[in-house]
Amino acid sequence: MAITAFGAGGGPAAAVDAAPKRRSWVALFLLLPGILYLVLFFIVPLVSLIITSLETQSPDGAFAYGFQWQNYVDSVGTFGTQIWRSFFFAILATVIALLFSYPLAYFIGVKARRWPLLQSFMLILVVAPFFISFLLRTLAWKTILSDDGPVVSALKGLSLLGPQAHITGEPIAVVFGLTYNFIPFMCLPIYTTLERLDIRYLEASSDLYAGGWATFRKVTIPLSLPGIVSGTLLTFIPAAGDYVNASQDFLGGTSSTMIGNVIQSNFLVQENYPVAAALSIVLMFVILVVVSVYVKRSGTDDLL
Amino acid sequence: MTPQNSFADSGADLELTGISKRFPGFTAIENLDLTIPAGSFFALLGPSGCGKTTTLRLVAGLEEPTTGQILIGGKDLTRTKPYQRPVNTVFQSYALFPHMTVLDNVAFGLKRRRMSDPIGKAHEALRLVELDHLAGRKPQQLSGGQQQRVALARAVVNRPALLLLDEPLGALDLKLRRQMQLELKTIQNEVGLTFVHVTHDQEEAMTMADTVAVMNKGRIEQMGAPEDLYELPHTAFVANFLGQSNLFTGPVSSSTSNSISVEVGGRRIVVPKDRAQVHDGTVTIGVRPEKLTLLTAAPANDSGENVIGPGRVIDVSFSGVSTQYVVAVPGVGDIIVFAQNMVFGPVVEVGAEVWMSWTVDHGFGLSDSPELVSAGA
Amino acid sequence: MSAQEGLVLGKIYSAEPDARRTPPRGRFSLGKWLLPVYSALALAFLLIPIVYTIVFSFNAQTGKSNIAWSGFTLANWSGVCAEQDVCAAFGTSILIGLVSTIAATILGTMIAIALVRYRFPFRSAVSLLIFLPMATPEVVMGAGLAAQFLSAGIPKGIGTIIIAHTLFCLSFVVVTVKARAASLDPALEEAGRDLYGSPSQVFRLITLPLLLPGILAAALLSFSLSFDDFIITYFNSGTVQTFPTYIYISAQRGIPAQANVIASAVFLIAIAIVVISQIVTQSRQKRLNAVR
Numbered sequence: 012m013a014i015t016a017f018g019a020g021g022g023p024a025a026a027v028d029a030a031p032k033r034r035s036w037v038a039l040f041l042l043l044p045g046i047l048y049l050v051l052f053f054i055v056p057l058v059s060l061i062i063t064s065l066e067t068q069s070p071d072g073a074f075a076y077g078f079q080w081q082n083y084v085d086s087v088g089t090f091g092t093q094i095w096r097s098f099f100f101a102i103l104a105t106v107i108a109l110l111f112s113y114p115l116a117y118f119i120g121v122k123a124r125r126w127p128l129l130q131s132f133m134l135i136l137v138v139a140p141f142f143i144s145f146l147l148r149t150l151a152w153k154t155i156l157s158d159d160g161p162v163v164s165a166l167k168g169l170s171l172l173g174p175q176a177h178i179t180g181e182p183i184a185v186v187f188g189l190t191y192n193f194i195p196f197m198c199l200p201i202y203t204t205l206e207r208l209d210i211r212y213l214e215a216s217s218d219l220y221a222g223g224w225a226t227f228r229k230v231t232i233p234l235s236l237p238g239i240v241s242g243t244l245l246t247f248i249p250a251a252g253d254y255v256n257a258s259q260d261f262l263g264g265t266s267s268t269m270i271g272n273v274i275q276s277n278f279l280v281q282e283n284y285p286v287a288a289a290l291s292i293v294l295m296f297v298i299l300v301v302v303s304v305y306v307k308r309s310g311t312d313d314l315l
Numbered sequence: 316m317t318p319q320n321s322f323a324d325s326g327a328d329l330e331l332t333g334i335s336k337r338f339p340g341f342t343a344i345e346n347l348d349l350t351i352p353a354g355s356f357f358a359l360l361g362p363s364g365c366g367k368t369t370t371l372r373l374v375a376g377l378e379e380p381t382t383g384q385i386l387i388g389g390k391d392l393t394r395t396k397p398y399q400r401p402v403n404t405v406f407q408s409y410a411l412f413p414h415m416t417v418l419d420n421v422a423f424g425l426k427r428r429r430m431s432d433p434i435g436k437a438h439e440a441l442r443l444v445e446l447d448h449l450a451g452r453k454p455q456q457l458s459g460g461q462q463q464r465v466a467l468a469r470a471v472v473n474r475p476a477l478l479l480l481d482e483p484l485g486a487l488d489l490k491l492r493r494q495m496q497l498e499l500k501t502i503q504n505e506v507g508l509t510f511v512h513v514t515h516d517q518e519e520a521m522t523m524a525d526t527v528a529v530m531n532k533g534r535i536e537q538m539g540a541p542e543d544l545y546e547l548p549h550t551a552f553v554a555n556f557l558g559q560s561n562l563f564t565g566p567v568s569s570s571t572s573n574s575i576s577v578e579v580g581g582r583r584i585v586v587p588k589d590r591a592q593v594h595d596g597t598v599t600i601g602v603r604p605e606k607l608t609l610l611t612a613a614p615a616n617d618s619g620e621n622v623i624g625p626g627r628v629i630d631v632s633f634s635g636v637s638t639q640y641v642v643a644v645p646g647v648g649d650i651i652v653f654a655q656n657m658v659f660g661p662v663v664e665v666g667a668e669v670w671m672s673w674t675v676d677h678g679f680g681l682s683d684s685p686e687l688v689s690a691g692a
Numbered sequence: 693m694s695a696q697e698g699l700v701l702g703k704i705y706s707a708e709p710d711a712r713r714t715p716p717r718g719r720f721s722l723g724k725w726l727l728p729v730y731s732a733l734a735l736a737f738l739l740i741p742i743v744y745t746i747v748f749s750f751n752a753q754t755g756k757s758n759i760a761w762s763g764f765t766l767a768n769w770s771g772v773c774a775e776q777d778v779c780a781a782f783g784t785s786i787l788i789g790l791v792s793t794i795a796a797t798i799l800g801t802m803i804a805i806a807l808v809r810y811r812f813p814f815r816s817a818v819s820l821l822i823f824l825p826m827a828t829p830e831v832v833m834g835a836g837l838a839a840q841f842l843s844a845g846i847p848k849g850i851g852t853i854i855i856a857h858t859l860f861c862l863s864f865v866v867v868t869v870k871a872r873a874a875s876l877d878p879a880l881e882e883a884g885r886d887l888y889g890s891p892s893q894v895f896r897l898i899t900l901p902l903l904l905p906g907i908l909a910a911a912l913l914s915f916s917l918s919f920d921d922f923i924i925t926y927f928n929s930g931t932v933q934t935f936p937t938y939i940y941i942s943a944q945r946g947i948p949a950q951a952n953v954i955a956s957a958v959f960l961i962a963i964a965i966v967v968i969s970q971i972v973t974q975s976r977q978k979r980l981n982a983v984r
Contacts, residue, residue, distance in 0.1 A: 251831025
C-alpha cells in the first residue's frame with residue numbers, strides 16, 4: 012500500500028487489514044469529498060500541465076493547444092545541464108545527510124534509551140529547524156557563509172581558501188543548504204525504526220559470534236532499512252525540486268542553477284508556460300522512475 | 316417488547332437454523348443448526364478457525380449470516396442491528412473504552428437505553444465483580460484480571476437475554492484463569508442469564524459449561540454434557556480434541572444383539588452396540604488411555620475385558636499424578652496408557668513386554684475414521 | 693519548508709508512548725565517547741541558524757538589511773508591527789493556515805476512517821491517489837495548480853493559496869489519522885454497538901474521542917506545513933503576500949528584524965507545544981506505571 016511509504020515502518024497499520032470491514036454507502040460518503048478534491052486539484056492540474064507542455068506558441072505570443080513534442084526536446088536540450096545538476100545535487104545532499112544523520116539517530120534511538128528525558132530533548136532539537144522559517148534559516152546560512160562572514164574568514168586565515176574564493180553562490184553552498192534543510196527528514200524516520208529496534212536482536216547476534224561491526228552491518232542496518240529508505244526519499248524528492256537554496260538571493264549563483272529555478276523563472280517571470288510545464292513533467296517522471304527503481308532494489312517495495 | 320428499554324426477565328433460548336456464513340474466499344460456517352436452552356451455560360469449543368467466533372458474532376449481530384435464521388426467545392432477530400438485540404458480549408480483548416472510567420464503561424449500555432439510575436446499577440454490577448472500589452479508574456490502570464471482570468460487569472449490567480463470551484479468559488495466566496472460571500460460573504448462577512462461551516480450551520469448556528458443542532470446520536461435530544462428550548465421543552475429531560484417545564480401525568467380524576467384535580491386529584475387540592455409531596463394515600473404535608490397565612503377563616480370557624498385546628514399552632514419562640506409558644504393539648501401532656501413581660515409581664521400565672486390558676463397557680465406536688479427519692490438538 | 697516533513701512532525705506531535713527494552717550498559721559501543729560527542733556537535737550544528745535568527749531579532753538594525761550586528765534592542769519585539777508589511781503577511785499566513793487546516797483535517801479524517809474501517813472497490817487506486825501528492829515535487833504541484841487556474845481563468849489570491857495548501861496537507865492528515873485509527877482495536881466500536889449505541893452515538897462517543905489525539909496531531913501538522921510553505925504558495929499567490937513569500941521577496945533588498953521576531957516567536961510557541969505534549973505524555977505514562 013502506497014500510503015505507508017514514508018511512514019517508516021508503518022507501525023500497527025498491518026494489524027488492521029485483518030479486522031473485519033464493513034461495506035456500506037457510508038464509505039462512499041466519507042471518501043467522496045476528499046477524493047473529489049484530490050482529483051480536481053491534483054489529477055486535473057497534472058493533466059492540464061501535460062496539455063500545457065504540448066502547447067504551441069503562435070508568432071504573436073499566444074499559446075494554443077497542439078501536440079508540440081518538440082517542447083520536450085527543446086527544454087531538455089536547453090536545460091540538460093540544470094536537470095543533470097539537480098539530480099546530482101539531490102543525490103549528493105541525500106548521501107551526506109544520510110551519513111550525517113545515521114550516527115545521530117542511532118545515538119538518540121538506541122543509546123539514549125536509558126534516559127528518556129535526554130532522548131525527548133535531543134529529538135526536539137532534531138526537529139527544531141522545522142519550526143523556524145525555512146527561508147530565514149537559509150538566509151542565516153547565507154550570512155554566516157558570506158565572504159565577510161566568520162566561516163570564510165576563518166578558512167582564509169588558515170589558508171584553506173584562496174583570497175578570491177567564495178562559498179556562497181558556489182555549488183558547494185547549494186549542496187550544503189539542501190543537506191542542512193533536509194537533515195531532519197533523514198534523521199527522524201531512521202530514528203523511528205532504530206528506536207523500535209529490539210536490543211535482543213543485537214544480543215542474539217553477538218551470542219552467535221558476530222562482532223560489533225558485523226552486528227551493525229548484518230543486523231542493525233538491515234533492520235533500520237525501512238527508515239533509511241523513507242529518509243532518503245523524504246530528502247531526495249524535495250531536494251531535487253527545490254529552488255530556494257539554489258536561488259541567487261539565497262545560497263546559489265549562476266553556476267548552480269537547478270531545474271526548480273528554471274521552472275520557476277519560466278513560469279512566473281518569462282511566462283513561457285510550455286517549457287515550464289514540460290520541465291515539470293520531466294522532473295516528476297524522472298523522480299518517479301528513480302524512486303520506484305530505488306524502492307525495488309532496496310527490497311522494501313512492500314512499503315509501497 | 317423492545318430490548319431497547321427493558322431488562323430481559325431471564326435468559327432466553329437461542330435458536331440458529333440453517334446458518335451459513337461465507338466470506339470472500341472461504342466459508343466460515345456451513346449449514347449450522349443449534350438450540351441453546353434458556354438459562355444454560357453453553358460452551359462452543361473448537362480449534363482456531365473452526366467458525367466458533369464467527370457464530371458468536373452472528374448472534375451478536377456484528378456479522379450478518381449468508382443464509383439462515385437467528386431466533387432469540389422465539390423472535391427472529393436475523394436482520395436486527397447489534398444495538399437493538401438483547402445480547403451483550405464480553406470481548407476477547409475486553410474492548411474497554413480507554414477514554415472512560417470503569418464506572419462510565421459499565422454505565423454505557425444503560426445510558427444508551429435510557430434506563431433509570433444507570434450509575435447506581437453500574438455500581439451494583441461492579442460490586443458483583445468486587446471492583447466497586449476502582450470505579451473511578453481508567454481501564455489501563457487495571458490488571459488483566461480486573462479488566463476482564465469490568466468487561467463482564469459491563470455486559471451483565473444490561474441483563475441481556477443472552478451473554479456472549481468470546482475467549483474471555485484467553486489473555487489471563489493459568490492461575491487467574493482457574494479463579495475466573497469459578498467466578499464466572501458463580502455469577503451465571505446468581506444472575507440466571509444464558510451464557511454462550513466460546514473457547515479453544517477443552518478443560519475450560521468442560522469445567523464451566525452444562526452443555527458443550529464441539530465445532531470443527533464450520534460444523535458442530537457433537538453436542539452434549541461434558542461427561543457424555545468425553546466418555547462417548549462420536550467422531551475421531553471429538554475423541555482427539557477432548558482429551559486423548561487410542562483409536563483402532565478394523566472390520567466388524569461378528570455381532571451379537573448387544574455388541575460388535577472388531578478385528579484389530581489379530582485380536583477381537585468387543586464394543587457394546589449402544590456405544591458404537593456404526594455396526595458393520597470397517598469401523599474405528601477407541602478407548603481413553605486412563606481406562607487401560609498394564610499387565611506384565613498375558614491375562615486369562617474374560618468376556619468382560621478386551622486385551623491387546625503383547626507390546627513393548629518404548630517411553631515412560633512421569634507427570635506427578637500419573638505416569639504415561641507408550642507401548643508399541645506390532646500390527647496395531649503405539650498405544651498410550653495413563654496409570655495413576657499408586658505405587659512409588661513406574662510399574663514397568665522401558666523395554667518391558669506388556670499387555671493392556673480394559674472393560675468392554677469403556678470402549679466406544681466412532682462414526683468416522685481418523686484418516687479422514689485431521690484431528691485437533 | 694517542504695511539505696514532505698509531514699509524517700515526521702506528526703510523530704512528534706502525537707508523541708505515542710511506547711514500550712521498548714533498554715539496552716544493557718556497555719554493550720556494542722562504537723567507541724564510548726565518540727558517538728555522544730558527535731551527536732552533541734551535530735545537534736549544535738543544526739541549531740546554528742536558529743540561534744542566529746533569534747539573536748538577530750534583537751539587533752538594533754540600522755539600514756535596510758539585518759546582517760551586521762549593531763547592538764541589542766527590544767524595540768523589534770515591542771514594535772513588531774512597525775514594519776506593516778511583515779505583520780500583514782503574518783496575519784495572512786495565519787488566516788490561510790487556519791482555513792486550510794480545518795478543510796484538510798475534515799476531508800482527510802473522513803478518508804482515513806473509510807480506509808481503515810470499510811471495504812470498498814478501487815482501494816489501491818485511492819491509496820495511490822493519496823500517496824502521489826507526497827511524492828510529487830512542490831514545484832510540479834505548484835506549477836500544475838497555477839496552470840490550471842490560468843486555463844480556468846481563476847485569479848490568483850488567498851482563495852487559490854487555500855486550495856493549494858488544503859491539497860498538500862490532505863495526504864498528511866490521512867496518513868496521520870489513519871495511523872491512529874489503525875492502532876485502535878475495532879472491537880471498541882463493536883462493543884459500542886453491542887452496548888446499544890446507535891451508529892451516530894458510537895461515532896460521537898467512541899470513535900471520535902479515540903481518534904482525537906491523531907486528529908489534533910494532524911491539524912497541528914497541517915498548520916505548520918501551511919504556515920511555512922513557500923514553493924507552492926509562490927506559484928499561486930498572485931499579489932497576496934504570506935509570511936514566507938514576504939521574506940522571499942524582501943531577501944533582495946534586506947529583511948527587517950521584525951521578520952526575525954515573528955519567526956522566533958512562532959518557533960518558541962511551537963517548541964513550547966512540543967515540550968508540553970512530551971511532558972504530559974511522559975507523566976501520564978509514569979502515573980499509569982505507578983498505579984499498576
